[in-house]
Amino acid sequence: MRFDFKATNNQVEYEALLAGLRVCIALGADELEIYSDSQVVVNQIPREENEKADALSKLPSATMSIRSKEIPVAHLTKPSTAESKEVMTVEIQPGPSNWTTQLRKYLEENVLPENAVEAKRIKYRSTRYIILRGELYRRGFSKVLQRCVAGEETRKILKDVHSGVCGNHTRGKSLANKVLRQGFYWPTLFAEAQRFTESCETCQRIANDIRQPPELLRSLTSPWPFAM
Numbered sequence: 001m002r003f004d005f006k007a008t009n010n011q012v013e014y015e016a017l018l019a020g021l022r023v024c025i026a027l028g029a030d031e032l033e034i035y036s037d038s039q040v041v042v043n044q045i046p047r048e049e050n051e052k053a054d055a056l057s058k059l060p061s062a063t064m065s066i067r068s069k070e071i072p073v074a075h076l077t078k079p080s081t082a083e084s085k086e087v088m089t090v091e092i093q094p095g096p097s098n099w100t101t102q103l104r105k106y107l108e109e110n111v112l113p114e115n116a117v118e119a120k121r122i123k124y125r126s127t128r129y130i131i132l133r134g135e136l137y138r139r140g141f142s143k144v145l146q147r148c149v150a151g152e153e154t155r156k157i158l159k160d161v162h163s164g165v166c167g168n169h170t171r172g173k174s175l176a177n178k179v180l181r182q183g184f185y186w187p188t189l190f191a192e193a194q195r196f197t198e199s200c201e202t203c204q205r206i207a208n209d210i211r212q213p214p215e216l217l218r219s220l221t222s223p224w225p226f227a228m
Helices: 009-026 051-057 100-109 115-127 152-163 172-181 189-198 200-204
Strands: 129-132 135-139 145-148
Touching: 100 115, 100 129, 100 135, 129 145, 145 152, 152 189, 172 189, 172 200
Parallel strands: none
Antiparallel strands: 129 135, 135 145
16 A cells, blocks of 8 residues: 555555455455454454465565566545545435335345234245345346346346347247347347337337238138138
8 A cells, every 4th residue: 555645654554454345345344353453353363374474564665576576556635534525415215115125125124014814925025136236136047146126127128238349139928038148138139139129129120020811710611612
């Protein structure tokens, strides 16, 4: 780490701790053990076992030949504890209710509907869902996580997969299976995929001609032979 400001030893250790926490959060870590040779930290590491920390502490004064190696160096222009001049208050409004709302409430807050039948159904369905980084995912049959989507995003996904850059105007069931392989899911996927392909103008233009009659053919008999 490089600093553009003066810092004490305790401040340097604190900034290093914050940088490590940011990396762990970005990687999605759930549990973390932190060690330090500082007297104010519970777990203390002997100086002779702290070779990695000593090597990292020498990076700011390292030469260009050392920095040429693939070692990431964080550059801080101001302390993380510096007070911000502007404070913005953001009020998050709940989005419209959709098919994921009850599942999210149960997985995040352990809240079930008052209806006993609906509550039992939500508990049964929740075994195949998981909350990961604020997003709801469904465990597929191949153990691949599929992000749950709703609303206008479903139509956008269908359009991109069906007629996007790599789209080949596949039909309903094939389109739905392709969306699943791309890592998306919603309960009415197959029905919406069928309706989407039926409304696609390009698919209607290049579709095969339907030669089947609209109703059953009926034989017509003449009351007189050779009568016109």
